[in-house]
Structure formats: C-alpha cells, structure tokens
Amino acid sequence: GDGRTAVRSAGELIAYKSVNELPPPRDMMIQVDQKNEAILLPIYGSMVPFHVATVKTVSSQQDTNRNCYIRIIFNVPGTPFTPHGTNSLKNLGAIYLKEVSFRSKDPRHISEVVQLIKTLRRNVMARESERAERAT
Amino acid sequence: MADGHLFNSISLGGRGGTNPGQLRVHSGGIAWKKQGGGKAVEVDKSDLVGLTWMKVPRSNQLGVRTRDGLNYKFTGFRDQDVSSLTTFFQTGCGILPEEKQLSVSGKNWGEVDLNGNMLAFLVGSKQAFEISLADVAQTQLQGKNDVMLEFHVDDTTGANEKDSLMEISFHVPNSNTQFLGDENRP
Numbered sequence: 001g002d003g004r005t006a007v008r009s010a011g012e013l014i015a016y017k018s019v020n021e022l023p024p025p026r027d028m029m030i031q032v033d034q035k036n037e038a039i040l041l042p043i044y045g046s047m048v049p050f051h052v053a054t055v056k057t058v059s060s061q062q063d064t065n066r067n068c069y070i071r072i073i074f075n076v077p078g079t080p081f082t083p084h085g086t087n088s089l090k091n092l093g094a095i096y097l098k099e100v101s102f103r104s105k106d107p108r109h110i111s112e113v114v115q116l117i118k119t120l121r122r123n124v125m126a127r128e129s130e131r132a133e134r135a136t
Numbered sequence: 137m138a139d140g141h142l143f144n145s146i147s148l149g150g151r152g153g154t155n156p157g158q159l160r161v162h163s164g165g166i167a168w169k170k171q172g173g174g175k176a177v178e179v180d181k182s183d184l185v186g187l188t189w190m191k192v193p194r195s196n197q198l199g200v201r202t203r204d205g206l207n208y209k210f211t212g213f214r215d216q217d218v219s220s221l222t223t224f225f226q227t228g229c230g231i232l233p234e235e236k237q238l239s240v241s242g243k244n245w246g247e248v249d250l251n252g253n254m255l256a257f258l259v260g261s262k263q264a265f266e267i268s269l270a271d272v273a274q275t276q277l278q279g280k281n282d283v284m285l286e287f288h289v290d291d292t293t294g295a296n297e298k299d300s301l302m303e304i305s306f307h308v309p310n311s312n313t314q315f316l317g318d319e320n321r322p
Contacts, residue, residue, distance in 0.1 A: 015242025022193040022240060028153040029298035038242050042299055043265040045149025045209065046192065051242035069302070074244040076307040078281070092311045094245040097257060098282055101303040103289075109298065 013037070013124075015051040022049065029109065030070065030102065032116040037124050039072070039117055041100060050074070050097075052124050058117045060110045068107040070114065073099050141224065146212040148177065149197075151271045151287070152300070159210055161221060163228055166200060168210065177208055187225055187233035189218055190263070199236070205252040207268065237262040247314070248306060257306075267304065282307050 015038035016022055023033055028042040039055070040047040054074050061069045076096040104110045140162030147154040148168055157170040165181040179202055188199035196213040198221070213221070225231050239246070239262035246259035253269045267285070276284040284305040 013242075016240035019191050019193055019238055019240055024194055027298055041301075042153065043301055044151060044267055045147070045154040045211070046197075046265060048265045049240055049242045050244055054242065054244040070299070076244075077309055078307075091245050092309075093313060094309070095248045095257075095312055095314070096307040096309070097244040097304070098307040099284075099303070099305040100301065102299040103302050104299045106298055 013051045013053045013128075015049045022047065029104070029106075030113050032113060032120060034116075034120060037120060039113075041072075041102070043100075052117065052121045053128065055117060055121055058114050058121075060107075060114045062107055066105075066107070068104045068110045069101060070104060070110050071099065071101045072117075140228075141217075141221065143213065143217065146210050148175070149209040149211055151268065154211065161224060168208075179208070181229050184229055184231060187231050188236045189222070189233050190236040190238055192238055198233075201252065207252065207254050207266075209266075239264040267301075278305065281309060 015033075015036050021036070023031065023040070025047055028045070028047075030042065031040040031047065032038075033040060033049075036049075037052045038049045039052060040049050042048075056073045056075045058070065058072050061071070063069070074097055076098050077091075140160060143159045143161075145156055146159040146168065147156045148170070155170050155175060157168050157175075159166065159168045163181070165184065166177075166179045168177040170176065179200055183203045184200065185203050186199075186201035188201075190197045190199065192211060195211050196215065196218050197209055197211045198213060200208040200210070202208075222233055225233055239259040241259060243259045243264075246257055246264065247261075249256040249258055250269075254266055255269055256266045257264045269285075271287050272285045273288045274286050276286070278284050282305050284303060286303050287301060289302065
C-alpha cells in the first residue's frame with residue numbers, strides 16, 4: 001500500500017446518483033440511509049448527504065443542560081491512518097469538509113445515530129478492504 | 137401581471153431549519169409570510185439582484201439574492217411552477233434565474249465559493265450545501281490547514297429542527313491555491 005496498488009479508494013463510492021434517489025425530507029434531524037450507505041445532515045434547511053466511507057470518526061457527548069452533541073470527523077489527506085492512497089493525489093487542490101458538530105435535544109436519537117454510523121462504516125470498510133485484497 | 141402568483145406551502149430555509157409559509161410573487165417583487173403569522177420577508181423588485189433554481193428532493197428551491205447581500209431560500213415549488221415563474225421573472229423583473237445543481241454524490245472534498253456573505257461548498261461544480269457567514273460567531277485557524285467556523289447559539293437556535301449545526305471545519309491542504317496567502321478568508 002504505497003498508493004500504487006489497485007486500491008478502490010473511498011473516493012469512488014457514490015451515495016446517490018440523482019436528486020430523486022434521496023429519501024423524502026423528514027424532520028430536520030440527522031438520518032442514516034443504510035441502503036445507500038449515506039448519512040444525511042441538516043445544514044441550513046437541507047438534508048446534505050455524505051457517503052459513510054468519508055467518515056473517519058463519530059462521537060457524542062452530553063452536557064449538564066441535557067443538551068447532546070454529536071461530532072463527525074471526515075477523512076482528510078495528510079493525517080495518519082486515513083485510507084486515501086491515490087485519492088489525495090487525484091483531488092489535489094481540493095478543500096475538504098473536515099468536521100461538523102451538531103447540538104440535539106434528543107439524546108436517544110443521537111446515540112442511535114452514532115451506533116448506526118459506526119456499524120455501517122465498519123461494514124462498508126470491511127467490504128471495501130476485502131474487495132481491495134481480492135483485486136491484488 | 138398585476139396580481140402575480142400565489143404559492144401555499146413554501147418554506148423558508150435557514151440556519152434554524154425550515155419554516156412553512158405562503159409566497160407571493162407579484163409585479164412589485166416577492167413577499168413571503170410565515171404560516172400563522174410572525175416572520176415575513178419582502179423583497180422589492182428593485183432590490184433583486186439574482187435568482188436561482190435548484191432541484192432538491194421532491195421539490196424545487198428558489199434562491200433570492202438581494203442588493204444588501206441577503207440570500208433567501210424558498211422550497212416547495214413543483215416543476216410546472218418553475219417554468220411559469222421563470223417566465224414571470226424574466227418579463228416582470230428582467231432577471232433570468234440561473235440554474236444550480238445539487239450535489240448528492242456524498243463526497244467531502246470540493247471547492248469553497250464565497251459570494252456576498254454566503255459560503256457554498258461545491259463538489260464537481262454542483263452545490264453540496266451553503267451556509268451564511270452572517271451566522272458565524274467566530275472563526276478559528278487550527279494548525280496551518282484547518283479553518284473552524286462556530287455558529288451563534290441562542291435559545292431560538294434549533295426551534296424548528298431537532299439537530300442544529302454548531303460548528304463546521306474545512307481542511308485546506310497546502311496544495312490548494314485558491315486561498316493562498318490570504319489569512320482573512322477560509
């Protein structure tokens with residue numbers, strides 16, 4: 001893995017091909033779309049999709065006012081242990097969304113979302129590394 | 137053309153989620169009223185500087201840019217509304233709405249475009265999302281390559297949404313040449 005192997009990088013995974021494939025907009029809350037391996041984030045009144053393979057870590061935290069926070073960190077080049085390979089060369093010059101943090105009034109929903117993202121991410125990453133191994 | 141068009145379930149999108157309401161497009165401009173009263177938006181024809189259409193899931197979104205740099209986003213238009221309104225804006229205001237495309241590929245890398253006080257994140261020239269810099273409480277440079285934007289927090293934040301955006305950060309690699317040597321901008 002020095003970047004020259006035929007690794008199918010996270011960059012080739014697409015969440016949706018067209019606007020109409022997105023789930024119908026529901027409440028403005030974080031959603032996980034298992035079928036399309038995507039997370040949808042409410043940003044300025046729109047649900048914005050990200051493929052789960054772009055996610056590096058997800059965590060949640062609760063404060064004393066019963067507010068709950070969720071932090072999602074995305075893969076960016078230049079940090080150790082990110083599965084980028086050739087990807088970062090291909091995207092030379094690009095700007096990356098690195099991190100988002102949301103406040104929620106619903107701790108149960110947040111812990112569910114964190115679990116769903118973690119599981120989905122693990123499954124997708126396992127499948128992709130298996131695929132990469134078979135390819136070599 | 138005196139009375140114009142009236143649309144009933146049009147929501148105004150923004151920092152705090154979306155608000156349902158009623159939009160009237162008339163010869164004098166654009167007027168939106170929140171359902172049940174409260175917030176209202178009025179844009180005089182002479183203050184209109186740009187209009188955009190974007191296809192969003194199950195609907196169409198109208199972007200309205202005003203002379204003083206404000207940017208309103210109205211969602212809830214059917215496909216047939218888009219064509220009738222486009223004609224109306226063209227003949228009534230002399231503005232041809234620009235077509236924007238929404239990025240749904242789910243990638244987290246692209247370009248940042250600053251226009252007025254709006255920051256748009258574009259993936260392959262399609263728009264993934266837009267945020268208003270007017271809502272940013274503070275920006276922080278983290279390390280050499282990361283820019284963090286923190287949003288204002290108050291009691292009304294998240295009144296219409298369950299999860300509200302508090303912070304967002306962008307990673308600008310050294311290979312990026314767009315914002316080279318300009319420390320005041322992300």
